[in-house]
Amino acid sequence: MRLLIVEDEKRLATALAAGLTAEGFAVDVVHDGLEGLHRAAGGGYDLLVLDIMLPGMNGYRVCAALRAAGDDTPILMLTAKDGEYDEAEGLDTGADDYLTKPFSYVVLLARIRALLRRRGGGSGSPVLTVGALRMDTAARRVHLDDAEITLTAKEFAVLEQLALRPGEVVSKADILEHVWDFAYDGDPNIVEVYVSTLRRKLGAETIRTVRGAGYRLEAR
Numbered sequence: 541m542r543l544l545i546v547e548d549e550k551r552l553a554t555a556l557a558a559g560l561t562a563e564g565f566a567v568d569v570v571h572d573g574l575e576g577l578h579r580a581a582g583g584g585y586d587l588l589v590l591d592i593m594l595p596g597m598n599g600y601r602v603c604a605a606l607r608a609a610g611d612d613t614p615i616l617m618l619t620a621k622d623g624e625y626d627e628a629e630g631l632d633t634g635a636d637d638y639l640t641k642p643f644s645y646v647v648l649l650a651r652i653r654a655l656l657r658r659r660g661g662g663s664g665s666p667v668l669t670v671g672a673l674r675m676d677t678a679a680r681r682v683h684l685d686d687a688e689i690t691l692t693a694k695e696f697a698v699l700e701q702l703a704l705r706p707g708e709v710v711s712k713a714d715i716l717e718h719v720w721d722f723a724y725d726g727d728p729n730i731v732e733v734y735v736s737t738l739r740r741k742l743g744a745e746t747i748r749t750v751r752g753a754g755y756r757l758e759a760r
Contacts, residue, residue, distance in 0.1 A: 541586040541656055541697070542566040542718045546576030546602065547618065548594050556589065559645055560652075564680070564693035564700075566720050573597030577605055584717045585613055587655055589648075590635070592619040600633050607634035614655040618643075653678060668703040671759030673742070675703050689741050694719065698734045702747065702757035711754035 543560060547553040548571045557567045568585075570576045573594035580588055580602070588606075592599035603615055617635040636658075637651050657677070668675040674683045680696060682689045691699065697719045702710055712731045720730070735755055739747055748756045 541700070542584060543568070543587050543589060543652070544576065544580055544585045545569045545589045546573065546580075546594065546599070547571065547589065547591040549591070556645075556648070560649070562693060563649065564697040566697070566718060571595075573599065573602050577602045580606055580613065581609065581611065583611075586659070586718065587614045587616065587652060589616050589618060589652070592617055603635050604633040614659050616648075616651055616655060668700070670703050670706040670757055673703070673746070673757075673760070675700060684742055691738075691741065695734055695738055695741075698731070699738055699742075699757075702755060706757050706759065709750045709754045709756050714754070 541564075543565050545553050545556055545560075545567060547556070547569070550571060553569045553571065557569050560567045568579065570579055571594075574596035576588075576590065576594070577597060590599045590602060594602070597605075599617055599619070603617070606613070606615070614637075615635045616637045616639060618639050618641060620641045636655055639648060639651060668677060672685045675696075676682075677700060680693075682691055682696065682699070698715055701715050701718055712728060715731050716728055735747055735749075743760070746758060746760060748758055750756055
């Protein structure tokens with residue numbers, strides 16, 4: 541999943557990006573509200589972590605502008621302010637959740653995962669099941685039949701993109717967009733490398749290549 545952090549406290553933004561990247565997310569960071577709005581409006585993000593007190597344009601206005609444009613990307617607002625009025629104002633502009641600084645990183649991560657599950661629809665279960673394959677996105681564990689499969693963070697992220705759309709063709713561009721960050725300018729064939737690794741771990745028949753279109757996760 542690809543996240544955008546709009547936060548002017550650079551140390552906090554860097555720490556959040558490092559932690560979320562280690563969890564397998566692709567993370568972009570900007571420190572200005574106007575730049576955040578421009579980047580978010582470009583699309584491709586699964587969730588925004590948006591501070592309220594920002595230079596250029598505050599988080600309330602960024603959120604309101606995105607919602608006015610029809611953008612329904614989940615938004616988790618961060619603020620050093622506290623109080624029911626501030627929370628209500630944030631939610632009234634269209635934010636999906638609200639977290640007051642200082643906050644626990646564990647709580648932030650749980651809120652992010654909950655919003656992403658909600659966006660995916662259904663019961664909000666963190667477990668994705670495709671045939672004999674089970675992905676627990678909360679515990680970051682994968683089982684095939686009764687065996688647990690050990691995956692790196694990036695392998696997990698690539699597989700998750702396929703498991704979110706079982707039986708459908710997922711393009712290489714879609715995987716790149718959601719698993720690698722905005723700054724990635726390396727070889728797009730990196731996706732093939734990770735798909736090849738996943739096939740070795742899960743079985744060659746698990747991920748099918750649809751020539752010229754992308755990859756499809758097969759139930760087995």
